[in-house]
Amino acid sequence: MQRTTLSSQFWQNDGNDLLLQVPTEFSFTQNYDHLSTATNESLYTLKDGAIYKAIAVGNVDTVVAITPEDAAHLRIRWIDEPQVQNEMLRAGVARYVYDWFDLGTDLKPFYKMAEQDELLRQAVASFYGLRNMGIPDLYEAICWGILGQQINLSFAYTLKRRFVENFGRSIQREGEEYWLFPTAETIAALTPEDLSAVGMTTVKKCEYLVDTAKLIASGKLSKDQLLQTQNVKQAEKELVKIRGIGPWTAHYVLMRCLRMPDAFPIDDVGLHHAIRHVLGLDTKPSKERILELSAGWTAWESYATFYLWRLLY
DNA sequence: TTCCAGGTTTCCT
DNA sequence: AGGAAACATGGA
Numbered sequence: 001m002q003r004t005t006l007s008s009q010f011w012q013n014d015g016n017d018l019l020l021q022v023p024t025e026f027s028f029t030q031n032y033d034h035l036s037t038a039t040n041e042s043l044y045t046l047k048d049g050a051i052y053k054a055i056a057v058g059n060v061d062t063v064v065a066i067t068p069e070d071a072a073h074l075r076i077r078w079i080d081e082p083q084v085q086n087e088m089l090r091a092g093v094a095r096y097v098y099d100w101f102d103l104g105t106d107l108k109p110f111y112k113m114a115e116q117d118e119l120l121r122q123a124v125a126s127f128y129g130l131r132n133m134g135i136p137d138l139y140e141a142i143c144w145g146i147l148g149q150q151i152n153l154s155f156a157y158t159l160k161r162r163f164v165e166n167f168g169r170s171i172q173r174e175g176e177e178y179w180l181f182p183t184a185e186t187i188a189a190l191t192p193e194d195l196s197a198v199g200m201t202t203v204k205k206c207e208y209l210v211d212t213a214k215l216i217a218s219g220k221l222s223k224d225q226l227l228q229t230q231n232v233k234q235a236e237k238e239l240v241k242i243r244g245i246g247p248w249t250a251h252y253v254l255m256r257c258l259r260m261p262d263a264f265p266i267d268d269v270g271l272h273h274a275i276r277h278v279l280g281l282d283t284k285p286s287k288e289r290i291l292e293l294s295a296g297w298t299a300w301e302s303y304a305t306f307y308l309w310r311l312l313y
Numbered sequence: 314t315t316c317c318a319g320g321t322t323t324c325c326t
Numbered sequence: 327a328g329g330a331a332a333c334a335t336g337g338a
Binding site for chain 1: 317318319320321322
């Protein structure tokens with residue numbers, strides 16, 4: 001897996017703010033617009049062109065606003081914290097945003113490939129500069145996958161909000177409340193019955209959320225462990241051992257959290273709809289057809305999927 | 314009312 | 327290995 005090494009130069013202080021370098025193939029507007037398509041999102045707020053988000057770094061919870069600075073930088077401003085002198089916190093926030101926006105991936109090869117691809121041509125032209133906005137926290141990524149199984153996306157956001165507001169923590173800043181996703185440690189201490197207030201579609205999902213929380217809290221499952229696997233196939237094999245995680249959720253997590261470029265949730269119904277839409281089909285494409293159509297996406301399956309999803313909003 | 318939704322498990326041949 | 331049924335709520 002080729003990833004740009006995170007140099008210590010990728011961010012700098014500007015007074016109390018941070019300036020974060022972004023690659024050439026980056027559009028703040030495209031990413032902001034993508035975030036705005038989420039219905040009933042509980043983990044960030046969009047207001048007047050800025051992205052507000054609570055971020056946990058170690059034991060510290062903090063809230064920042066992210067805005068475009070110039071073609072090569074983002075500005076990260078703290079909310080209600082005029083003097084942030086904790087260097088670990090500053091670096092941690094910079095690292096989180098870098099990861100969230102997937103700033104380490106060079107999209108030039110993807111765009112070059114996509115221009116020749118009948119499925120992707122339209123999407124990359126429409127959304128140039130859009131990044132695979134990720135889910136850096138492993139437990140959050142797995143929960144979001146499990147919550148979203150076999151239900152419509154709008155209801156999935158409702159379930160996430162209930163889960164977050166029942167079991168997460170919140171910070172008050174300038175009269176607003178900002179929520180952080182529940183930690184694996186918090187949920188590991190609960191029983192499936194404790195999660196009943198969330199109103200999950202199946203009782204099993206509550207078990208899955210508690211079981212995976214225990215795996216992560218105990219150190220038996222981690223991003224490091226998954227990154228040490230040889231390839232996507234091996235990482236998928238590790239993940240589907242876990243009850244509640246099938247091929248779709250495994251690839252979804254590898255794509256949004258582990259950032260594996262060739263993760264490919266091929267069973268995703270949204271992907272099927274997007275392909276049907278682009279090709280003007282009457283019915284959803286077969287798996288065989290999708291494999292044919294995606295043959296040229298090698299090592300870019302995750303970005304191809306992300307861009308096709310974007311067509312649906 | 315019926316169908317489908319960012320699927321997975323379990324139970325069958 | 328591969329297929330069918332059960333799961334279960336909410337929106338169109």
